[in-house]
Every structure is written in structure tokens, then in C-alpha cells.
Amino acid sequence: MNAVAVDGLWKFYGDYPALRDIRLEAGEGACLALIGRNGAGKTTLLRTIAGFSRPGKGEIRIFGKSPRETETRRRMGFLGHGISVYDELSALENLTLFGKLYALPDPRRSALEWLERTGLERVKDGLVREFSRGMRQRLAVARAFLHEPSVVLLDEPFTALDDKAIAVLQRLLREGLDAGKTIVMSTHQLREALELASHVALLVRGKVAFHGPCTPEMVSDPGWVYARYGEG
Amino acid sequence: MRIVRQVLTITAKDLRAELRTKEAINASFAFALVILLMFSFAFDPQEETTREIAGGLLWIVFAFAGTLILNRSFARELPNDCLDALISAPIPGAVLFIGKTFANYILVFAVELVSLPVFAIFYGVHLMQHIGQLLFVLALGTWGMTVIGTIFSALTVNIRLREVMLPMLTYPILVPVLMGCMLLTKGLVNGQPIGPDTQDWLKMLIGFDVMFTAVSLILVDTVLVG
Amino acid sequence: MKDAFLYALGVITLIIIGIDIQRIAALPPEAAQGTIFKIIFFHVPVAITAMLCSCVALLGSVLFLITKNFKYDALAVSVTEVGLAFLAANLVTGSIWGRIIWGVWWAWDARLTSALICWLLYAGYLMLRRAIEEPTQRATFAAVFSIFAFLDVPIVFFSIKWWRTQHPQPVFWGGGSFPPDWTRVFLWQMLAMALLAILMVSVRLREEESQREIDSLRRMAHSF
Numbered sequence: 001m002n003a004v005a006v007d008g009l010w011k012f013y014g015d016y017p018a019l020r021d022i023r024l025e026a027g028e029g030a031c032l033a034l035i036g037r038n039g040a041g042k043t044t045l046l047r048t049i050a051g052f053s054r055p056g057k058g059e060i061r062i063f064g065k066s067p068r069e070t071e072t073r074r075r076m077g078f079l080g081h082g083i084s085v086y087d088e089l090s091a092l093e094n095l096t097l098f099g100k101l102y103a104l105p106d107p108r109r110s111a112l113e114w115l116e117r118t119g120l121e122r123v124k125d126g127l128v129r130e131f132s133r134g135m136r137q138r139l140a141v142a143r144a145f146l147h148e149p150s151v152v153l154l155d156e157p158f159t160a161l162d163d164k165a166i167a168v169l170q171r172l173l174r175e176g177l178d179a180g181k182t183i184v185m186s187t188h189q190l191r192e193a194l195e196l197a198s199h200v201a202l203l204v205r206g207k208v209a210f211h212g213p214c215t216p217e218m219v220s221d222p223g224w225v226y227a228r229y230g231e232g
Numbered sequence: 233m234r235i236v237r238q239v240l241t242i243t244a245k246d247l248r249a250e251l252r253t254k255e256a257i258n259a260s261f262a263f264a265l266v267i268l269l270m271f272s273f274a275f276d277p278q279e280e281t282t283r284e285i286a287g288g289l290l291w292i293v294f295a296f297a298g299t300l301i302l303n304r305s306f307a308r309e310l311p312n313d314c315l316d317a318l319i320s321a322p323i324p325g326a327v328l329f330i331g332k333t334f335a336n337y338i339l340v341f342a343v344e345l346v347s348l349p350v351f352a353i354f355y356g357v358h359l360m361q362h363i364g365q366l367l368f369v370l371a372l373g374t375w376g377m378t379v380i381g382t383i384f385s386a387l388t389v390n391i392r393l394r395e396v397m398l399p400m401l402t403y404p405i406l407v408p409v410l411m412g413c414m415l416l417t418k419g420l421v422n423g424q425p426i427g428p429d430t431q432d433w434l435k436m437l438i439g440f441d442v443m444f445t446a447v448s449l450i451l452v453d454t455v456l457v458g
Numbered sequence: 459m460k461d462a463f464l465y466a467l468g469v470i471t472l473i474i475i476g477i478d479i480q481r482i483a484a485l486p487p488e489a490a491q492g493t494i495f496k497i498i499f500f501h502v503p504v505a506i507t508a509m510l511c512s513c514v515a516l517l518g519s520v521l522f523l524i525t526k527n528f529k530y531d532a533l534a535v536s537v538t539e540v541g542l543a544f545l546a547a548n549l550v551t552g553s554i555w556g557r558i559i560w561g562v563w564w565a566w567d568a569r570l571t572s573a574l575i576c577w578l579l580y581a582g583y584l585m586l587r588r589a590i591e592e593p594t595q596r597a598t599f600a601a602v603f604s605i606f607a608f609l610d611v612p613i614v615f616f617s618i619k620w621w622r623t624q625h626p627q628p629v630f631w632g633g634g635s636f637p638p639d640w641t642r643v644f645l646w647q648m649l650a651m652a653l654l655a656i657l658m659v660s661v662r663l664r665e666e667e668s669q670r671e672i673d674s675l676r677r678m679a680h681s682f
Contacts, residue, residue, distance in 0.1 A: 001364040012594060013592055013593060013594055013677065014528070014594060014670060014673055014677070015593070015670055015671070015673070015674035016530070016673075016674040016676050016677040016678055016681075039681060050317075050320055051320065051457070052316065052319060052320070052457065052458055053457060053458050054262060054457060056526070066637070070322040070323065070324060071322065073320055073321065073322040073370065074322040076320065078316065078317075078320045080313055080316050081313065082311075082312045082313025082314070082316065083312050083313070084312055084313050084314050084316050084317035085312060085314070085317070086245075086249055086312070086314055087312065088248075088252045088253050089245075089248065089252070089313060093248070099244050099323065100237070100241045101238065101241060101242075101318075101321040101322070101323055102321065103320060103322070105235060127252075143317065199346065205681065207346075219512025228319065256464060285485045298573065317519075360540070368678070380606075383606075387586075387599050387603065388586075388589075390595075391590050391599075392588040392590075392591075393590045397586065397589055400582055400585060401582045401585075401586060401603065402550055403611075404575055404578040404579045404582060404607075405579065405610045407575050407614055408610070408614055408616075408617040409612075410618050411475075411618070411621060412617065415621070415624070421494065428626070432620060433620070436613070436617060437619075438617070439613075440613060443544065444606070444609070447606065447609060451602050451605065454523060454598060454602060455549060455599065455602055457594065458594065458598050
């Protein structure tokens with residue numbers, strides 16, 4: 001059974017199909033890069049896989065179960081456009097909060113561990129609203145990985161990151177893949193993504209125009225997929 | 233009991249975040265005091281007739297001041313997309329809803345408790361004679377307000393003109409609650425304990441609270457996820 | 459529904475109303491309240507029709523939440539709008555009645571006050587719809603609100619009735635009685651109002667379907 005399976009997914013806004021008959025899989029240890037122009041449906045697809053909204057038609061299966069079930073969500077991590085941490089709380093309070101929500105055995109200890117792994121241990125008691133942008137992004141990454149999810153979904157993760165944060169994220173993703181995690185990430189930053197990706201899917205106007213393994217040609221010439229399968 | 237712990241985690245989080253900034257609760261206190269003041273210009277507190285209607289006025293103050301707090305309830309999750317993190321967490325939507333409702337309840341109740349002595353002083357009423365029953369009415373009425381306010385806060389979080397839509401939608405629904413509380417409070421403030429002819433209002437309040445809490449718990453996932 | 463059928467329905471409704479008005483005018487004035495009592499032939503049927511509309515709106519909302527089929531959402535909004543219009547007619551006729559009988563435009567009669575609150579509730583439903591752009595979210599949230607509104611309606615009625623029994627006010631039909639030979643005309647009026655409502659809902663439904671098509675075409679055009 002695949003870690004992530006999208007089966008005949010349609011997503012409608014009113015009568016307009018934003019996603020049309022999407023079929024994708026990602027096995028354990030796979031890294032699927034979703035590429036496509038703005039408006040192609042990458043964010044919609046990712047958010048539907050994550051369980052933020054229900055499919056119009058078709059199914060999403062995470063380890064065979066729906067992402068709307070609480071037990072399945074325990075094994076999933078999501079990093080979206082926003083950092084999803086509270087400005088009024090400290091870094092430690094934020095991570096401890098999410099640790100409790102994810103029913104970790106020792107939320108505070110996990111929080112401290114992850115603050116160290118993302119280089120934020122010195123500011124653990126600082127309020128997030130006082131953080132620099134790079135620090136906020138690293139905290140967001142810590143929150144997404146805190147509960148050791150088996151499936152990590154990332155929406156354009158490299159877009160707004162500074163160098164330090166990119167390095168942290170790439171390291172975490174690589175370690176995660178080696179440990180058998182499944183990554184699905186949508187991206188514009190083809191180079192950083194394709195270095196990690198084992199598979200690539202190109203979305204064009206809500207449909208999957210290409211879905212296959214990531215080849216060395218793609219890594220050396222990222223625009224190739226667009227040229228070959230995209231529309232201009 | 234994991235669910236209880238999750239609910240308390242959400243409640244604690246909301247309370248901690250609010251008490252750090254105190255934005256909503258300060259605004260709510262100030263608003264309550266200002267309205268109480270304005271009412272004493274409109275209705276002369278020295279007159280006997282004002283004392284008779286004072287209990288009703290109190291609930292108008294609570295309803296308006298409460299809306300300021302209830303508006304923030306889901307709106308506070310919007311910056312940084314925190315609502316995403318809560319929805320993708322392995323907690324049922326009902327837990328998120330009840331946790332927030334408890335937090336709102338505590339905050340609104342706090343504003344009400346502070347307003348009571350001010351009200352008593354401005355209007356020269358004796359609240360202590362039936363304070364137990366008064367607090368019971370406050371408890372029931374505030375729960376009704378908070379449940380409806382919280383679920384509608386979730387409903388209106390992403391829409392245009394949220395601050396206007398929330399009161400516009402909640403006040404008509406809350407008419408029975410506000411009416412019952414006003415009538416009961418009027419009597420209590422004038423020295424009449426709740427008797428057989430006013431008991432029905434208590435039953436209605438309890439029924440309202442139970443029914444709409446149940447309906448909200450059932451529908452909250454539809455509102456959050458669709 | 460086909461055009462021809464709707465036109466036929468409209469003509470039939472107009473004929474029934476026309477005949478009814480003649481019959482109503484021919485009836486003798488009621489003993490206690492005089493001619494104005496005849497407003498009951500409009501005041502009550504529109505209220506009953508509005509109540510039926512609210513039930514159908516609930517049905518549409520629940521069915522939409524279950525099936526996610528937009529035709530139920532279209533039904534819910536159409537029926538709510540028409541119901542709102544009928545409820546407004548109830549309020550206006552009631553107000554006129556009160557003005558003639560008691561000299562005041564508004565007398566806080568229990569039923570009228572409840573009708574006013576219900577009017578505000580369902581007007582809120584329409585305002586909520588206007589505030590949400592995205593069609594699926596609009597339909598879902600409106601359906602949820604419609605359920606809350608429907609559940610609140612009986613509580614509102616009872617609360618206001620209790621409120622008025624504790625502070626009795628004049629009630630409209632106090633002092634007037636309903637002669638038995640009026641029943642037939644009354645039932646015909648009920649039918650006429652119901653047919654009128656069906657007609658208006660059908661027209662509105664059509665408009666709603668067209669609007670949906672335009673919206674999705676617009677979205678499709680913008681995506682290119």
C-alpha cells in the first residue's frame with residue numbers, strides 16, 4: 001500500500017473543476033515534487049491531500065485511510081505558506097502546544113529537542129512576534145516535523161526561506177527520506193526540489209500532464225519537463 | 233482522558249494568548265463601562281422606573297461587550313495561518329470548538345463579573361440579595377451566547393465584513409436567550425427570586441443551551457472542513 | 459420547469475386570486491372588527507406559506523450538506539428569498555391591521571414580533587450568502603446557518619408568546635371570530651398563495667442556475 005495515494009480526485013469550486021481526475025502515488029521513502037504554473041492547482045491538491053477540504057469526487061488515501069481520520073493526521077505534517085505558529089506565544093510554548101495536541105509522550109522535551117535541531121534553542125523563550133523572518137521559518141519547520149510524521153506535505157517550502165533555513169530544511173528532508181518518510185512538495189524552486197525528488201508530477205490547469213521518476217536530465221535542466229509536457 | 237486534555241490544551245492556549253495581549257478583553261471591559269455610562273444618560277438611574285428595567289439593560293451591555301471577544305475567537309487563528317495547523321492536528325473539530333468555547337466563556341464571564349459591581353453602583357441596585365440565582369442566570373445565558381458566538385465565529389472567519397456579519401447573525405438567534413435572561417435578571421435585581429411563574433425561562437435557557445451545543449458539535453466539522 | 463407550464467401556472471393563480479378578491483369583497487363585514495378583518499385572507503395564508511418555505515429551505519439545506527448537489531442549494535436560496543417576501547407581506551398586513559384596529563402601526567403582538575425576528579434571521583441568511591464569494595463555501599455555510607435558523611424559530615415563537623402572556627397585549631383575533639362560510643374562500647386563498655410561491659420559486663431557481671453557469675464560465679475564462 002502506498003503512503004500517499006490520490007485516486008480519481010476532482011475538486012470543484014462551484015461548478016468549476018480546479019482539479020480534474022488526479023491520479024498520483026508516492027511510496028514510503030519517496031519524494032514527489034509537484035511542479036506547475038501558478039493557478040495550476042498545486043496548492044489546492046496539496047491542501048486536499050492534507051485534509052483541509054473534502055474532495056468533490058475521488059479519494060485520498062494516506063496509508064490506506066482518509067486524511068480526515070484523527071489517527072491518520074497524527075502521522076502527517078503540513079507546512080504551508082503561513083508559519084502556523086502563534087505570535088503571542090514563545091517558541092517553546094508553541095512547540096509544546098503542538099506536542100500536546102499530537103499526544104507526544106513528553107511534549108516539552110520534544111519541543112526542546114527540535115528547537116536545538118533548528119538552531120533556536122537560544123531564543124526558546126522569546127515571543128515569536130519578535131523573531132526575524134528566518135527564525136520564524138525555522139520554527140515553522142520545527143512545528144511541522146515535531147511529531148515525526150511519516151508523510152510530510154510542503155507547499156512551496158523554499159520560496160520564502162533564507163539560506164540558513166533552506167539548509168536546515170534540506171537536511172531534515174534528506175534525513176527524513178533516508179528514514180523512510182514520504183515527502184510531497186509543491187515548488188517553483190526546481191533546482192532545490194529536484195535534487196531531493198525521486199518523482200516528479202507536472203500539473204497543468206488542474207490535470208496531471210506528467211508523472212514519473214525524476215531523471216538526471218531533469219535535475220540538470222529543470223525547464224525540460226515544462227517544455228516537453230507543459231503548455232509554453 | 234485524552235479528549236479532556238486536548239480540550240484543556242486548546243482552552244489554555246486561547247486564554248494564554250489573549251491574556252498576553254489583552255486586546256479583546258480590555259476593549260470589552262471598556263466597551264461595557266462606556267455603554268453602562270451611556271445608558272445612565274438615557275435612563276436616569278435615580279428614577280424608580282429605571283431600576284425596574286435595569287436588569288434588561290445589563291444584558292444589552294453583556295451582549296455587545298461579549299461580541300468583541302467572540303469575534304476574536306477564530307479570527308485570532310488567521311494570522312500566520314494557525315487555523316491550518318489546528319485543523320491538521322489530530323484533534324476532532326468538536327474538541328477545537330469546545331476548547332475555544334470554554335476559553336470564550338471564561339473571558340466573557342470575567343467581563344460580566346467586573347461589570348456587575350459597576351452596574352450596582354451606577355444604578356443603585358442591590359445585587360447581593362439573590363446573588364446565587366443571578367450568577368446562575370449569568371452562567372446559563374453566557375453559555376448560550378458563547379456557543380452561538382463561537383460557532384458563528386468559525387462560520388464568519390474567512391468572509392467579508394466579518395465584524396459586522398457576526399453580530400448580525402448571532403443576535404436574532406440569541407433573542408430567546410437574551411429575552412429570558414433579561415426577564416429573569418429584571419426580577420432578581422428588583423428583589424424577586426425566581427418563582428414558579430419565571431421558572432419556565434430557566435428551563436428554556438437550559439434547553440436552548442443543550443440543543444445548540446449539540447447542533448454546533450455536530451456541524452463544526454462541516455464548517456471547518458466542508 | 460418549462461416556460462409554458464409556468465405561464466399557465468401564473469394565469470391560473472391570477473384567476474384564483476381575482477375570483478377570491480371578488481368573493482371576499484362580497485362577504486359581509488365581520489361583526490366585531492369590520493371590513494379590516496378581511497385582511498385575514500391575506501395575512502394568514504402568506505404566513506403559512508412562509509412557514510412552508512422555511513421547511514423546504516431546511517430540507518434543501520440538509521440535502522445539500524449530504525449530497526453536495528448544488529440544485530439543493532439553489533432550492534434553499536430560492537425558497538428562502540420567496541419566504542422572506544411572503545413574511546414581509548405578513549408583517550405589512552399585520553401592521554395595517556393594527557393601525558386600523560388599535561391606532562398604532564406596531565403593537566408588539568406576539569405573532570407579529572416573532573415574524574419580525576424570523577424575518578431578521580432569514581435576511582441574515584441572504585446577507586451571509588452575499589458575503590461569501592466561493593460557491594461551495596457559500597452553499598455549505600449558508601446551509602449550516604439555515605439549520606440553526608430553523609431550529610431557533612420555534613424557540614423564538616414560544617419565548618415571545620410567554621413574554622406576551624406575562625405582559626398581555628391586545629391580540630389581533632381577540633374580539634373577532636371566523637364565520638364558517640368564510641372557510642371555503644380562505645382555503646382557495648391558501649391555494650392561491652401556495653401556487654404564487656411555487657411560481658416565484660421556479661423563476662428564482664432558473665435565475666440561480668443561470669447565475670451558477672455564468673460564474674463557472676467566468677472562472678474558466680479567467681484561468682486561461
